[in-house]
Amino acid sequence: WVAPWNAPGAPGKFQLKINGKALKETFGTKSATWHWHDGGMVKVGTQAKLALHDLTGFEGRCEAILFCKDPAFKPSNDVAALTKFRRQLLGLPENPADGGQFDLIVSGGGLAGTCAAIAAARNGVKVALVQDRPVLGGNGSSEVRVWPEGHTNKDLFPHIGDIVNEILPPIKKGNGQVFNGVAANYYDDARKLKVVKSEPNITLLINHRVIKVETEGEVITSLLIQSTLNSRQYRLTGKLFADCTGDASIGFKAGADYEYKVENLMGSTNLFNVLDATNKEEVLACECKDKSALALKCDIGDYNQPFPRCPWALDLSDKPFPGRKGVKTFGKEGLQSFANMWYWESGFDKDQVNQIEMIRDHNFRAMYGAWDVIKNVDKMYPKHRLGWSAFIAGKRESRRLMGDFILDAEDFKKQRKFEDPAFPCSWHVDLHSPKKEFKNGFENNEFVADYTRGVEYQYGEVYWAPYRTLYSRNIKNLFMAGRCISVSKTGLGPVRVMKTCGMMGEIVGKAASICIKKSTNPRGVYTNHIKELHELMRKPGTARA
Template identity: 60%
Template sequence: MGPQEVYSRLNCEFSPASCFKGELPMFRQLIVAAFLIAGLPAIAAAQHIFVEAEQFTELGGWDVDQQSMDQMGSPYLLAHGLGVPVKDAVTAVKVKEPGTYQVWVRTRDWVAPWKVPGAPGKFQLLINGKALTETFGTKGAEWHWHDGGKVELREGFTLALDDLTGFEGRCDAICFSKDLSFTPPNKEPEMTAFRREQMGLQGPPKDAGSFDLVVVGGGVAGTSAAVSAARNGLKVALIQDRPVLGGNASSEVRVWPEGHTRQKPFPRIGDIVEELCPPRKAGSGNAKGKDVYDDQRKLDVVLAEPNITLLLEYRVNVVETDNHTIVAVQAQHIRSAERIKVQGKLFADCTGDATVGFLAGADFEVSHEGNMGASNLWNVLDQADKNQVLHCECKDKDVLTVLAEAGNIVAPFPRLPWALDLKDKPFPGRQSYKGQWANTPIANLGGWFWESGFDKDPINDIERIRDLNMRAMYGAWDALKNVDQMYPNHRLGWSAFIAGKRESRRLVGDVMLKADDFRNGTEWPDPAFPNTWHIDIHVPHPSFSKDLKGEEFISEATTGAKYSYKGPYWAPYRTLYSRNIKNLFMAGRDISVEREAIGPIRVMRTCGMMGEVVGKAAWICVAEETTPRGVYENHLSKLKELMQEPGAKRRATLDGELQFPAGYVDVKPAPKGLDPAKLEGIIIDDEASEMKGNWSDNGSLPGFVGENYHYSTDPKASARFPFSVTRAGNYEVRIAWIAHENRAKQAKLEIETAEGRKMVVIDQTQAPTGANGFQSVGTFRFDLTKNYAVNFIVAGAQGNVHIDAIQLVPAK
């Protein structure tokens, strides 16, 4: 039974993904399983037997890597074992003509560009369990066809990729040729033509249908856009090139989604984002366990929408246009190589790389030097900790569990001559060295500041950027384990092989937002999404960059008054559509901003709110038969009305009224922190304070009072918390803050009392000891006849002064 028969029997139009229209997750899993088992045979032509590595029936411990697919024409398999060989990938191959075949394996020595010894990505090819004499992944800095020698093949055999090291070996394809003088093509476009001919996929792409809105990119921005548009009655296709939704916020990359949602004057923008993204709680953050990112939560929200057709594992790489209008995109499945064509009235580029806009000929900008890099986050595991072993995500978990139960808790690690040589260099987590805003040595390993690619092309050089991150991780762990003799029972626990990008192409809209717009508080007639993250631009950290020009792997973020602004700052709708492609929206880090303005807009909850607005604007486009620009020119008031509507409301039809689903109980957004109304005494939140100078409100630590908190290092900054009392007497004054090592060691408070001004100094690096995160700073008398205040003074504070709330409780 072939793939098309599988689709027909499951009532799918063209592929398993087309069935993702409000079905249960288990149904999705059954479809994919049937597809992979029945639909990925090795191709045996008369002259050649061609096997795409990603089409192996059983992938074992190998991962499908599609990040360089546009450059290579195909994904490849990666043996990402963190130094432990991964389980074999296995498939069955039929032979039409038995005889002698020349073996070719497309691979590379991934560390060869750095001219270092070792060739870590070694693997073997097994035929019926017997290894060929040649070891692959041992030569060539570039992808090439590695000569595997000659082999006798009969009617059929089992083919396996046998990883020898667990250190990032990679295989693109295998070709067995009856023509012993033949070498497969290695350059484009000949190579892609050869692939598709051998797989019998030369024909036109399959018709995947027509939609009101086609969203390309299933990160938080794209998923929010798809859900928002679908709930407004549009027929939506959501195309994502990975098996999970969430992008950088997924368990594959594990960046915690930042940015404050549900801000005034449009407090319902962010409703959908909060459905998709799990709430912050103890244990949340970057590079944590996979359950923290809750991939299923995102998938469940999408599958519950009958108007969404979800196309997972499809990568868009062709865009069809007519008169500056996109008419269709073509996408290739990252496993089967099947190509589909998706037509639409409107398109949303939520790829992060502006892929759709670039292919459509949209105006764009991209930085050619000084880019922010990409991170491949990682963490470590203590084999002596049974709980950590129980929750281990290691590919050899069964073996590890047996070792731990037997008391074998020592975790040796080999010397790695091919890794970044850090034996005599500082890096965060080594000795007393720390990265920015990190504290314990373990917390310094694998965090957000492990970042490279500052002078590289974030699209065409992404494999090399990721590989440098891998060399840095392995080099650091080698130095810690074997040079410093630390962490004898620890091993590498998890690492992302998908890079988390920060910067790429940016499409140009009718407004190109600048960083000075944030600083100056520029107001727009079309406010669309709130920004609360600081102007966060990353550069190589000078403390860790010596002798590493072009190979820097630790970053630091911009800080200080120059990179702060008063938030929330509402950015304009006109940054969310292309100025020269008539029907193209965008949401995410590829919107219309100048380079420095990427800093505030790129965090994922903020990107998701862009998507929500795009979905609402798309409905106006279809309902009013207008363009994204036409929404601004003629229907801006309608967009603002929609932005006040709860994200949970749906339309039964395109022209129906927005209504809550049957049985739904709307809960208006509550304070994100502790509710001031539920605390005893008089509460003055930071939102009611009178701030002077530069204060930032883009923090993300939990436990604050009300909607947020502020902090500042501006020596000219101050904050006044005014209050009065309804009964004269003595009151205990309490201050709320969230401790952090970058907080002020000597935050000065001036308390206006009935007996004059009193000065208090507090150390905000230490946690408050009172209830609800408050700390008593003394008891003071206040009368009825005056207004009073608690004043925070930043000058001389020796760190970030944190202001959150003031509490006055009658003294007992």
């Protein structure tokens, strides 16, 4: 997986064991792209126990194992051909099964999508919530571990934010410091799932991904979804659709107008943390695969935590980076500036949709390269070890769908008022770019971010953004909530934090209920029913139709 950078070594090496015996072939050593790797010949019965044996502990990956009787057969690496071949082998039907009919189909189970589904369901809407992960919460889940930001329950419509706060754990550290990259339990995935599963109007489809959007003219009619566990496909038919995917995947597939330029983007982050082996509480909470061995070692007083050299990672041996001795980053140094930090960020000039695996892997190379230098070059923290790292990147910017109004940072700064206020924004105009102090030698592959700050990026008070940013201007039955709403590049800065995105979802859910009751579309809510929407916005989040 480090081949795209021509890096030495192969950190993702692994073996395949059949009935406990490893094949001679070592996998994860041959290509910079996903491919079939020939494992050779083996004699095997109709039943066998298979196991993958990780040889390095450094992000090895395997998608499928194929047995075939013809030694000359070579499976295709073409995605379309391989998809068809795989479905045939699994005995899956050619056509999708009927997944049901719904008033509203929400795609994306982050805070925006989850709140949209709950708000709609409580107002009498029959909802399907499609999420491609096993948990809800997106960047605010235990998989990514970014602590949600943004002010809720503000004057004008003080109940907007009720649902956000209902599904989020109400915990913060002292001095306002948030829980980025800490233990999984702080993000309380079960809390979000419990609320959603308790709603009789919601059909929750976790571990499912939208693979196709079907349209008739300017209207979406149905979605094809596929299980990420068994590849079974279903067709969901709906009246209304909400794109809460972040990457605007539904709108993009439907032909919605959007903006996205692969240059000067905000990057993606893979958070990580560090644990102290002398701290028994941290050891017991460790999410490491070798937790038992670690605990036993510490119990006998051996706290040393060696770390191997990583020649395939970023070579930072003669470079400054956050956490290195003598280097201050935003006023912090040492481990305080190394772990759990948002600014380990990359992909500023990469496609955040189609190159996200490479972006994530570059974050890994930065993390491992920095820790290698700290441990083996600078000889610091001999009793500390990497504890956890996110294998799913937390994104900030990609496609933005265009609505009837495109919100810009200037609207915030000038405090422009609207007749259709919908959700409060409180985060500053926060845009990221590579941090200059750490660019040397890594031009076009930077890995540490800076952020905009100063009076010119503030707007003084809570700002109510317009409802017209929450629906597509050319796909008649498409809502959106989250970072893919109708904003300019600068307008994304204040709206993209999670609690704000969750409140967008609350509005979308309430607006969807008006669409169903009044037989109208998202634009029709603005033109004919904005007073009804505001009436709903004044009601508590727990209120039901």
